[in-house]
Amino acid sequence: MTVLDHLELSRRSLLKGGGGLVLYFSISPGRLAAQEGEPTPAPPAAAPSPPKLPGSLSDFPFLDSWIRIDNDESITVFTGKAELGQGIRTALSQIAAEQLKVDFSRIRLLTADTAQTPDEGYTAASHSMEKSGTAILHAGAYLRRMMIGLAAEELGVAAGDLKVEDGAVVSSAGERRSYGQLVSGRSLHVTVNDQTGFFEPGNYTVMGQPVPRVDIPGKVTGEPSYVHDLRLKGMVHARIVRPPKRGMRLSDLDTSRIDDMPGVIRVVRDGNYLGVIAEGEFQAIQAMQALQRAAQWEGGASLPSDTDIYDHLMKLPADTSVINGPETAVSPPDGAKIVEATYTRPYQMHGSIGPSCAVGLFQNGQLTIWSHTQGVYPDRAAIAEMVGMDERAVRLIHVEGAGCYGHNGADDAAADAALLARALPDRPVRIQWMRDHEHQWEPYGSAMVVRARGSVSGSGDISSWNYEVWSNPHTTRPGPAGNLLPAQLISASFEPEAPTNIPQPAGGADRNAVPEYSIPNARVVEHFISEMPLRTSALRSLGAYTNVFALESFMDELALAAGADPVEFRLARLEDPRARDVVTTVAKAFDWTGWEQRPGRGRGFAYARYKNLAAYCAVAIEVDVDGATGRIRLGRAVAACDSGQAVNPDGIRNQIEGGLVQSASWTLFEQVRFDAEGVHSADWAGYPIMRFPSVPETVEVHVVDRPGEPFLGTGEASQGPAAAAIANAVADAIGVRIRDLPLQPERVRAAMQA
Amino acid sequence: MITLNVNGSTFDTETAPETPLLYVLRNEMELNGAKFGCGLGQCGACTVLADGRPIFSCLTPIAMLAGREITTLEGLGSIDSPGPVQKAFMDEQAAQCGYCIPGMIMRAHALLLQNSAPDETTIREALEPSLCRCGTHMRILRAVHRASEGFQQQTSAAGEASQ
Amino acid sequence: MKVLYGLAIALIVLAAAAVAYAVSPRALEAVERPDPQSFDKAAVAHGERLALIGNCAECHTAERGGAYAGGRPIPTPLGTIYSTNITPDPETGIGTWSQEAFRRAMYEGLDREGQHLYPAFPYHHFTKVMPDDVDALYAYLMTREPVRNEPPENELRFPFNLRPLLAGWKLLYLDNERFAGLSDADEKVNRGAYLVQGLGHCGGCHTPRNALQAEKQDEFLRGEVTEGWYAPAIAGDVPAAVKWNEAQLADYLAGRWLEEHGVALGAMAPVAHNLSRVPDEDVAAISAYIVSLMEGDKLEADAEITGAVGEPPDSGDIGAVIYAGACAVCHEASPSPSATGLPLAYSTSLRIPTPLNLVRIVEEGVKPPEGQPGRYMPGFAGALTEDQMVALATYLRGQFTGLEPWADVDDVVARRMRNESGTKAGTAEAE
Known part of the structure; x- marks a missing residue:
């Protein structure tokens, strides 16, 4: 007997059904034991074990960690990842349905549960599609080929004479064996060691389609959907x-x-x-x-204030390392135009x-x-x-x-x-x-400082590039009990674990600090500050938001010094054709070359490939700045994204568009307020975020599909480029560069008067 | 005892009269649509309608609602038979995490009851009290535009029927 | 209405008498828009400071319109006036105005072409302003971004739509004299008086007006309903629970929150927002002058707060139940500074002669400027019925001030709640 067996859902929740929750209680635990029966022979075409399995298969290579087929033909797919509103429940089901060749509605997806699903760690870092999606892709393809192999054996026909349709293998003579029949009495506890079996992207009917999200009908009608x-x-x-x-x-x-x-x-x-x-x-x-x-409370830590936080942080002990380029700073050559800039980002929540x-x-x-x-x-x-x-x-x-x-x-x-x-x-x-x-x-996204010093030579070349970033940790997640706040408060208290940084190439504080552009001797230094005046941890895109804001602002500052068009200036240093594609797609859709300036209006462009290894994203936006109030109005925004093979293009659009708007809110408005007395941002009035009247006039997202290419994480791709594009547009509109976030009206007014 | 009229049915509660409606809806009536977001009337996640107008249910004592017509998300339709605004939100895939969406739908519904053909600015202002953190705003706006088309058709159909 | 028409006829008679004065004032020559670079930078900066003190942008900017581009409706008991475009756009703004034309508008209430301007543009205050300051304001406005915007025609009832009649009004009420200084006050108070009586035109809202919309000089700053809000008395016996001092009032004027007074609301909120951007010494001067006009003993700062969260309210009093369930969470128990409401024993809105402000605050809430942190209160429009609003207002007034109940509470609530769309209901109350 388990805990769940003693539980009864309240009558109403059960009767209503339909929503996501009921799933969790309809399956009894104990699935981790292999299905009973004889081990199944590997499919005929099985290739020799590759050195490393793709995605999360490398940690969980067994088929039954991912898919289960019951005698009643029900198909259950397991993921250790969690639905966070990003739509992976739908996207992962699409992958499974496609590879298994069953109707989408037949896939039942079970998400993170320590009693049922693989340990895929955190649903974070835009990894769900790369890790879990890739595992399910291969597991599904493997299972389908296995079914064909079994059917060929049972029916005594060649595998080539068999085809798969909606969860059954059918021979050219019309003989039919369902997956449930084929798997009956056999174990799926076999290693998925064949990576060759998935369908050609050209034949996909479910993957690549904007399949409506499975959770939305319940959410918009009041079905139980949340904890x-x-x-x-x-x-x-x-x-x-x-x-x-x-x-x-x-x-x-x-x-x-x-x-x-x-x-x-x-x-x-x-x-x-x-x-x-x-x-x-x-x-x-x-x-x-x-x-x-x-x-009655007493004691307590004294905090610095939000006004002197950057000085405070930079004086704390830091773990300094050169993560790219030469050990010592590169001096600009004689006669070069030198640009120096310091960018800051406050704590944000x-x-x-x-x-x-x-x-x-x-x-x-x-x-x-x-x-x-x-x-x-x-x-x-x-x-x-x-x-x-x-x-x-x-x-x-x-x-x-x-x-x-x-x-x-x-x-x-x-x-x-x-x-x-x-x-x-x-x-x-x-x-x-x-x-x-x-x-x-909640743990905040770290306050950060970036100092950049670079130069352009007469011909417009970037002749030196020195970039330094100061930051608190971007991951202090539990694992150790001390990272749980309540564990720090109880009498037998636990101390938080000493924070560590995430190493390159993904990086934490230095995520996206290394320019993707061809810049000779680009030197990038990270100052990782462990001591946290305010508790910080992973906030969507981690250091990439600040680094892309700073790096892409700095690119515009150098382009200005070189007298170059910002888009041309980028393209001249961008070799990866996929990067170039998203840049040119946005420039064209935005009509970058035909755009006309008018007083108070500016346009901005920015590009980044998230973590320098996930989805590619470019953003262009136009803004109007009201000279009297300093208020920024967002006009038309255009984005393009290359996420590799697009499983659900509408899901990608939703993520890019949402990330852009969320980033606009961070960029225009957001700052945690605090002083020695404590944190004063205790509600939405103390920490205002974007409301409807301030969202962009329009946002259009272009998905650059790459059939057959690996999935690239997309959930955090647009935050950095959106911030930089807005900052660049404001600089274009008012002729002055603002390097401190957020771009609040008072700051804009002050910059205009300076 | 206070008698509430929710989605066309009456409900008697012995709960203290100053208790905000939200807690009675969620815990006694087991209606999930209205969400707790801030308890301060700042985010709109708890929005329901009283006599057709949007209210923050987290700050409205049940004593204020006796004898008035309360409409929650569940009163607009169901998963099998969604109302026009709910349908428009499905059609536009206007949700990410979806937590704010019930409040958005209630506010949009109230707006369309007053003005079945609102322009973009009017929609933005009507939705201003409701916060979305996922950045789904553009889709929500599209969904309300789409819903207004449905409302207009309904209105004109009703007009024809009555002639 | 009868009274109004009687007055209108009197006005016409007066106007006739003033014909000599009124014969079409001459148009001043249109000039090329001066080059923005030709203005002294210091004068422009000074002009901006003055424009903030004058709260110019508030009336001359429409909702969602360009700054200073006009078109904002100003409701008055005589109809709606739309503010003019004062950006340097040559066709729809003041781009062709010379400095002389601008001065004449400020001092004589005439536009460049010689048309009379309505005193909704408070030239009867601007006459006090020194020429250098007027010129700085000109420099500031002429260096703004020109915005092409033709404001709508005014919607005034006959005969108030006849501009020549304004000549008569000016004859009666316009005193074209600069600020002469207060003989018995120090420099700071003098500076404050100059700003209050002149550009700041505080009396425009706070001084009671007669039927011809002229401010009653013998009731200077003694409280009046303007644009749907009651601007409380800020001279004489003021309706605050706790005595104001200079520092407090300066903080209040700069939009800051005070434990004993709350924060500027309603029509005062934009004024405070503007004053938050001018030098402290100006705000301190305004504060010093205003406080010098206040009289009377007030409560000590530690006025007792009644009511407590967790205490079940008297369920027979719906006003008390509403307060406990909807108000107390912020006004007594808020864990957040930005959601913390004023302890209502300190509320001025509960102590003024009309429940108008209270009803408006409850209905509309309190919002800081977009995207900026500040005190917040949600609006309860739609949540309360008229009966509930009356009960709540009556309960709060009795519970927190001990003053006599508002005699007209049913009436004010009914008028406000049946016409929420604009500020016109408020102007009706002004009559």
Whole structure:
């Protein structure tokens, strides 16, 4: 018996069905044991084992880690990746349907669950298609060929006389064997060691199509779709109280008034950890408010302020390394035009619209957590360590949350659920953070500084390039318990792990810091600062947002010094034909050469290949700047993206367009405000983001499809180019370069008056 | 006891009168459409309609709603029979994570009830109270334009029928 | 209405008497738009500071329109006036205006062609402004981006649509004299008085007006309804819970939040936004002068706050229930500085003679400028019925001020909530 067997979903959730959630409960655990039966012989055409399997097959080479076919013909596909609103549930199902040649609607996809799916780590770094997509592609193709081989054996015909249609192998004589029949009594626990079997891209009917997202109908009609919508029988509601600022100690607390409040079940206190559980959700909120007033805090870390943060950061000890080019700075040649620039980006937040949420149940020594974490396995390890339990007694099940855009409060809320559920065994405990918890306690995207010094010689060549970046860590995700905020607050507290940087070529702080352009002796230096005045971690695109903003701004500054057109200046240094294609596609669609300037209006261009190894993306945008107020209005935006083989072109457009608009919000408006007293950006009024009146007039996205080419991660491709394109357009409009983000009206006005 | 009228049906609740509607909808009536986003009326994720006008259900005590007509996302249609605005959002694939979308749909529906042919600026202003973090704005705008076409057809069909 | 027509007839008679004065003022010659480079940079910068103090952009910029390009509707009890385009566009703006023409507009209320301007353009205040300052303002405006925009025709009722009548109005109310200085005040207060009475034209909103829309000089800054908001008395007995001091008022004027007074709202919000961008010394001067006009004892700063979250409200009082469920979360228990509402015991809106501002704030909310952090309150339009709004207003006034209930609360709520579309309801109340 498992925890789940004891659970009953509330009547309504079950009856409604249709949404994504029910899936999670309709499959009993224990799948990891191989299906019973004889091992299946490898397909006839199996190639010798290649040295390294593609995508996540390299870690999980067995077919049954990815696909299961039952006697009733149901097809279940497993992924360790999680749906985060990026649409991978749909895209991965498309891949499986295509390779297995079954109708799209027959694919049932199970996402991250420590009891059921492979450990694919975090759903992050735009890796889902590259890793899980590639694994499912090969596993699906392998399985289909295996089915043909088995059918050939059973029917006594040559494999060449067989074809596959909707989950069955059919002979030229019309004899038919379904996958369910073929697989019956056999094990799929075999290594996927053949990478040759997938269909020719030219024959695809599901991949490459804008298949509508499977989750959208439920989401727009109110079906249970999120962990927030989970309603387990007997479930109670919890809220937490965090210290007013980091490092404060709970010095005094009188709970007598709270204990007597209507609906209150229990106040949970463990060291500096504080929460309350009540029968009703609003009762829990009212008790939380009373608890906030009752709690006395003392001590706490003193913070620098948002006005002097860059100086502060640059004075902290840094791990400095030259990641590209010569060890020592390159001097500009005599007579060259020298350009120097310092770019800054403040702390910015993920700002999920739905505050983090989790449900925990502690029963019979088993702890089950439903969470919108990006990594069920690492989170399980961290939570097990925090509560001192064996990992095997802890199960993490991913249920979708509101968009997270990286390491936000999800893991910490899962840890809250663990602590609160342990304090109240046998009842499911739902914890949802309040808005201020999310704003003040999520790990932010790091404040960063870039200093660039370069030169162009008389002929317009870039004759020197020195680029230095200062940054806090971009990944402090759990794995170790100390990276969970609640684990730092409990009396048996855990220290956060010393942060490490992500090495090149992907990079963390230095992601996209190395120019892709042909620039001789381009020197790039990274200063990795471990000490965090504010807690930082992965925010969508990590260092790439700042680096592309800085690098592509600097390219425009050099182009200006060289008297060159920004697009020409880039193309002259871009060798990769696929890079050139996205650049020229955007320039043409935007009508870069025919565009006419008028007062207060400017245009900007930028390009980057995410991580220098994932999707290619270029953006052009026009802006109007109001001279009196400094307000920037975004006009027409054009983007192009090459993601390799496009599995779902509409999904790619959605990601690029969304990334562009999100980046526009970061770039125009966003900055975490803080001073010695603490973080003041505690809600949307203290941390304003883009609202409808400010979004671009239009956004058009061109997908450059590359049939047969490997999938390239796309989810974080447009943030950097969008920021730089906007900054370049503003510089074009007002004739002055603004190098500090965000491009707020006061800053623009000040620049115009300087 | 307070009697609420939600999506055409009545619902009796013993919950304290100052309790915001959101918690009664979600936890007592088990309706998922309205979401908690901020509890401060800043993001619009909790938007439902009261007598056809959008309200923040996270800040509206149930005592204010007795005897009034409340409409939630579920009142506009279902997964098998979506309403015109819901259908338009599906057709335009106007969602990424989708958490803000119910509020957007409610606000768009309220706008179209007032003005079945709103221009782009009017739509943007009507949706201003609702935040989206995924950057789905352009699709949401397209979906509302598309829904307005449906509304206009319905309106004209209704007009013809009545003649 | 009868009264208005009576006055109109009186005006016509007056106008006739003033014929000699009124005979078509001469047009001034159109000039080539001066080269922006020809203006002294310091004068342009000074002009910008003055334009901010004068709040010029607010009236002369339409919603979503170009800065200073005009076309914003200004509702008045006599009809709607559309602001003019004061960018240097030669055809639709003031591109062909000489400095002399600009001065004459500021001092005499005449456009370049000699047409009378309505005193919605407050030249009766601008007469106080020194010529150098007027010239700096000219330099600033003539160096703006020209925007081609023809504002709509005014929509004024007969006979107010007859511009020549304005000659009579000017004869009665226009005193073309520069600021003479206050004899009994220091330099700072004098500077403040110059700015308040002149460019700042604070009386334009805060001074009660007579039926001909002229400010009553004997009730200077004693409170008036303008453009749908009640601009409270800022001289004499002011309706604040806590006594203002110079530093507080300067902060308030610069758009900052004060624990005892809140933040500038309604029609005052853009004024404060502009003042946040002028030098501190100007704001301090304005503050010093205004505070010098205030009288009367006020509450100490530690006024007791009543009500508490978690205490069940009296469920028989719907106003109390609404406050507990909708208001208290921010006005008493907010964990976020930007969502923290004023403790209502400090609210000026609860202490003014009309519930108008309260109703508007509850309906429309409070929003900082787009994309900028600041205090926020959601609007509750659509959430409250008229009866609930009356109950809430009555509860708040009684609970937090102890003042007499508003006698006209039903009436004000009904008029506001049945005509939310614009500010016209407010102007009706002005009559």
